[in-house]
Amino acid sequence: MPDVIRAEKLVYSYSGNDRRSLNGFSLSVRQGEFLALLGHNGSGKSTLARHLNALLEVQQGELTVAFLNAKDPGNVWKIRERTGMVFQNPDNQFVSSVVGEDLAFGPRNFGVPEEEIPGRIRRALAAVDMSGYETHSTHLLSGGQKQRIAIAGVLASEPDILIFDEVTSMLDPEGRRDVLDTVARLHEEGKTVILISHYIEEAVGADRVALIHDGQLLAAGTPREMLTDLDLLRRTGLTPPVPVRLYYDLRSRGLQLPFCPLTCEELEDLLCRLN
Numbered sequence: 584m585p586d587v588i589r590a591e592k593l594v595y596s597y598s599g600n601d602r603r604s605l606n607g608f609s610l611s612v613r614q615g616e617f618l619a620l621l622g623h624n625g626s627g628k629s630t631l632a633r634h635l636n637a638l639l640e641v642q643q644g645e646l647t648v649a650f651l652n653a654k655d656p657g658n659v660w661k662i663r664e665r666t667g668m669v670f671q672n673p674d675n676q677f678v679s680s681v682v683g684e685d686l687a688f689g690p691r692n693f694g695v696p697e698e699e700i701p702g703r704i705r706r707a708l709a710a711v712d713m714s715g716y717e718t719h720s721t722h723l724l725s726g727g728q729k730q731r732i733a734i735a736g737v738l739a740s741e742p743d744i745l746i747f748d749e750v751t752s753m754l755d756p757e758g759r760r761d762v763l764d765t766v767a768r769l770h771e772e773g774k775t776v777i778l779i780s781h782y783i784e785e786a787v788g789a790d791r792v793a794l795i796h797d798g799q800l801l802a803a804g805t806p807r808e809m810l811t812d813l814d815l816l817r818r819t820g821l822t823p824p825v826p827v828r829l830y831y832d833l834r835s836r837g838l839q840l841p842f843c844p845l846t847c848e849e850l851e852d853l854l855c856r857l858n
Contacts, residue, residue: 587649587744587775588612588635594643595630595798604630606798607644612777614743617770619786619806620779622795623820628779631795632748635777637662649743664693667737671749673729674721682708682732683717689740700739707738710772711765727758731765744775751782763788783810783821787845794819811843826850 588611595605604627612618622628633639635648637659646653649665670676679685686704695703708714711731721732730750737745747766751759767788770776778785786792792809794801796819802809809815813831816823823831826844833840838857844850 584614584616585650586611586647587614588777589647590631590634590644591646592644593631593634593641593646595634595639596642603798605634605644608795608798608800609644610793610800610803612775615773615775617767617776617788617790618778619789619792620777620795621781621783621786621792621809621819621821623781626795626820627798628781628795629748630798632668632746632777632779635744635746636666636668638668660693664740665742666744666746667740667742668746668748669730669734669737669750671752673726673733676733676736677721677729680720680722681717682713682719682721685721685732686717686736686739689736693740695740703739703741704735707735710738710769711735712761725758726754727761730754730758730762734762734765734769738769742774744777745769746777746779748779749781750778751780751785781821783816784824786810787824794821796820807843807845810845 590608590610593605593608594603596603608631620628634646637653641654648662651658651662653662677685678688683704686707687700690700690703704717708716711734713731713735724732751762763785766776766778787806789806791803792806793803794809801819802815810824811827813823824845826847826849829850830840830843840853844853
């Protein structure tokens with residue numbers, strides 16, 4: 584598949600700050616790929632996300648998003664239409680207190696004919712398992728429901744690329760599972776997905792994991808390659824998943840498992856085989 588996103592040597596510093604939030608960052612994302620971008624707070628994750636949705640201008644380097652040159656001012660609205668972004672706090676993303684009106688905002692803003700909007704709203708709500716919520720008040724929803732409605736608000740504009748920037752950080756475990764299930768399902772339906780997080784467990788189901796540190800790409804590879812490398816994770820400032828930590832703890836005590844598990848299910852299966 585072609586690269587729908589390509590960043591080459593991106594450099595970005597916020598006004599009044601000498602520190603580079605992006606310091607020569609380079610990365611490509613294939614069309615239809617599920618990429619998890621991991622890094623500790625301040626590593627440059629959110630700065631990159633805002634470049635991908637044309638919320639920040641490219642200061643140095645090259646960036647192509649949805650096959651469009653992000654340095655061309657004439658492409659800003661085209662990129663925003665094709666690249667939907669879901670933020671950490673859904674309350675900051677709502678523009679109306681009524682779900683249906685909120686979902687209609689994006690399509691109207693992008694000039695979608697009025698007669699097409701109700702169908703888009705229904706499809707978007709169905710995609711996040713929130714059908715029938717058109718008349719509900721956003722402030723009465725649970726945290727997980729709010730985040731799914733925020734995702735639906737992005738889906739109503741029918742973007743090709745979905746960027747999720749720390750979308751589970753304010754949710755309880757059940758809300759996190761619901762949102763992550765929605766993200767995985769959208770990828771299965773063909774969307775290009777970029778999940779930005781500092782929760783390392785959220786990257787297990789991705790096609791590829793990219794590690795960002797001090798504004799640079801530290802490494803990229805499969806989840807098993809990236810999330811079982813203790814030295815690499817240590818350099819990124821991330822804590823390995825629990826099954827990975829247990830694998831290395833057991834190995835240090837003389838118990839060697841056939842491979843390093845990424846999930847609790849894999850760990851349980853390996854331990855059961857020992858009996």
